[in-house]
Amino acid sequence: MCTEDADCPVGSPVVHGNGIRTGKCLMFNATHSTCEIYGWCPVENDTLPRKPLLAEAENFTVFIKNTVHFTKFNVSKCNTLQTSDPSYFKSCTYDPVSHPFCPVFRVRDMVEAAGKNFGDLALLGGSIRVVIEWNCDLDHPAPQCQPQYSFRLQDTMYNFRTASYSRGSEQQLCRTLLKLSGIRLQLSVHAQAGKFSIVPTAVSLGTSVAFFGAATMVCDLVLLYLDAKADLYWKEKFEEAIPPKGEPKATA
Template identity: 40%
Template structure:
């Protein structure tokens, strides 16, 4: 068959019409497979599509949410009494709040000149010519003066710089961890609004009056089973749920995500719409360069008429509150669409059984011949003319010319 004939045949067959043919196959094995596959498909759609995924509902996945956080607790650190202002940043916040667990403090820094830290690149020197005046190393602490001086009380020398002196690496004082922070509490207030369904919910238990509400919030601690509507979370509980060691967090700090999940079936009463919480470490512990959490801040004051500061490097836990919401309610349109899809998918049973019948079952050639028929339109048989009809009639009957039979 040449290319032209193949293209012609393909083009002509494109316009053929195919219609299903009903054929009853008396085969018990094939019948059991057919009904079994039907049962599995129907069961899958009823359980997964309608029960698990609730495909009969209209849904909303982008609610409006508000978060307010507050750290509570008091700790004794040496001779100092630390309150929220001392260890919480910010003391009142939105969806991010952090607490200080350990501090590294550099006291009484003043503007002046001093030796650069010896681990900074090209900071070590022997003569003034090794230090370029005015040069700034962005990994260092300040601008070089061009002098090579003794590194504090050591025998080697480094380049002199203009900066806050003494530098942090030399004069830092490492304080012990604030172990009492394990009992600090974080107040997390969250409200969520599903505008499509006009439903507004909060994560705090309702109370008859403000006095009862205040009494409840001052005493309760969150528990998934006993107190699901209490917004107070212990830092120790959060660390445990995130599978983190609190002592290790005190040493390196860390970022923990507090996930609030609202999965609401609004076919039920809105009171059944309540949050669930999960906790997970967010910073990459495998990457030592970026793991942990710390930040620096300074307290400025005047000492002997000179501006002075105390530099604090704070290690702690940062909590990122992340809210997810999904709500669904019955609607006829998705119900009809899902039902039609389920009914259409039952057709896969016929496809599977036809393949088995035409491939594996004995006498599959007979089944194939019976299943596929090709009908070609033939030209109509010409009707006999009146003359031929009379001739045929006269050859077998009496002559009717005079009306008298012979």
């Protein structure tokens, strides 16, 4: 609402509108005046689709290639299996039981593994987090160092907008606005590796032995001098030596 042009500063956006103010206050009807705005016409259609827009995408496959490098051990690992069959990646699809290391994933399987029905995400899109975990014991053969995959639902709606611009028959600027819904995949990689070495093992063992020796000394000090029953502990820990009969105490 406005009463004069000063209420409509030029270029200021309309928070609940679809454009920017032109600086003019115009009569909207017989009783109200509003700020004129400059924007694209018609405005965006916010009505929700009635049928899934991504129904055919459930059988799409995604190939995920991931490489990790353990710099401390100078070891690199890739999630693509070393195979002599050139058609392996064209025929295999990830399955947690039969093909747990195949890096080709069906979209429907990922959605269902995240605990969601594909038909629900096919309507308005969604976001799935793909977690790749490497836990490698490098004392074992290299082929045993393989990733584990898991899937988590991040959001049940995902869309973005994109626009293309052109000139009409009268050189009028035109815009085509597209609101795109889709399934977004977020990749998260966690990797750790270990290998036996005699040097840190010896250091850890020596530290443990020294710690237990110090602990014994501290316990003795507490029980002998600070505990309320220190006299009883003295009698149990130390025994007075009595000389044999017929010998003076000093000799004994």
